[in-house]
Amino acid sequence: DTGVSQNPRHKITKRGQNVTFRCDPISEHNRLYWYRQTLGQGPEFLTYFQNEAQLEKSRLLSDRFSAERPKGSFSTLEIQRTEQGDSAMYLCASRLTHTEAFFGQGTRLTVV
Amino acid sequence: DQQVKQNSPSLSVQEGRISILNCDYTNSMFDYFLWYKKYPAEGPTFLISISSIKDKNEDGRFTVFLNKSAKHLSLHIVPSQPGDSAVYFCAASGTGAGSYQLTFGKGTKLSVIP
Numbered sequence: 001d002t003g004v005s006q007n008p009r010h011k012i013t014k015r016g017q018n019v020t021f022r023c024d025p026i027s028e029h030n031r032l033y034w035y036r037q038t039l040g041q042g043p044e045f046l047t048y049f050q051n052e053a054q055l056e057k058s059r060l061l062s063d064r065f066s067a068e069r070p071k072g073s074f075s076t077l078e079i080q081r082t083e084q085g086d087s088a089m090y091l092c093a094s095r096l097t098h099t100e101a102f103f104g105q106g107t108r109l110t111v112v
Numbered sequence: 113d114q115q116v117k118q119n120s121p122s123l124s125v126q127e128g129r130i131s132i133l134n135c136d137y138t139n140s141m142f143d144y145f146l147w148y149k150k151y152p153a154e155g156p157t158f159l160i161s162i163s164s165i166k167d168k169n170e171d172g173r174f175t176v177f178l179n180k181s182a183k184h185l186s187l188h189i190v191p192s193q194p195g196d197s198a199v200y201f202c203a204a205s206g207t208g209a210g211s212y213q214l215t216f217g218k219g220t221k222l223s224v225i226p
Contacts, residue, residue, distance in 0.1 A: 042201050042216035103155035
């Protein structure tokens with residue numbers, strides 16, 4: 001499978017716990033994006049990497065959120081001290097410079 | 113400030129007829145536009161895209177039209193099929209700093225009635 005892969009597909013966590021999600025992009029894609037989607041809304045931009053450099057981060061993103069892309073390959077998104085409002089689908093996408101972006105299946109986070 | 117707007121939350125079309133989904137944008141830095149289809153509990157699936165140097169792009173039953181002066185694009189599906197029933201998102205991106213991200217509309221739920 002050469003598509004974008006996200007793990008885990010589902011995560012249930014207690015409020016206050018930390019969670020980490022992983023995204024493996026399409027191998028030759030240099031751009032990687034994280035989005036969050038809640039019911040009835042379009043995907044909301046969280047952060048963007050070009051190779052290993054994090055070039056953009058949403059101004060709405062809490063300091064509890066952090067993302068890395070070591071060596072410009074896979075990426076991780078960590079949420080610290082989770083809150084119920086963090087419950088959402090977290091989506092990863094990758095693309096070459098100015099082409100279509102391909103999304104993974106997403107990670108569904110439920111904070112109880 | 114919503115830079116990409118899909119003003120119709122839902123659309124119902126008879127099977128075999130044309131579906132037209134609309135999208136408006138406000139950011140003049142956008143120069144690449146995409147349509148995605150999404151089923152519940154799945155990631156968005158890329159459908160078709162168009163660069164700002166074109167005004168039309170066609171791929172099988174899907175055609176995207178771009179009107180730069182009006183900052184408007186539309187997706188035409190002909191003929192519509194029941195399997196097309198899904199939420200459709202319009203997205204846009206640019207080449208300037210602050211516009212590399214894909215900015216999405218809120219989506220239009222298409223229902224194709226057999």
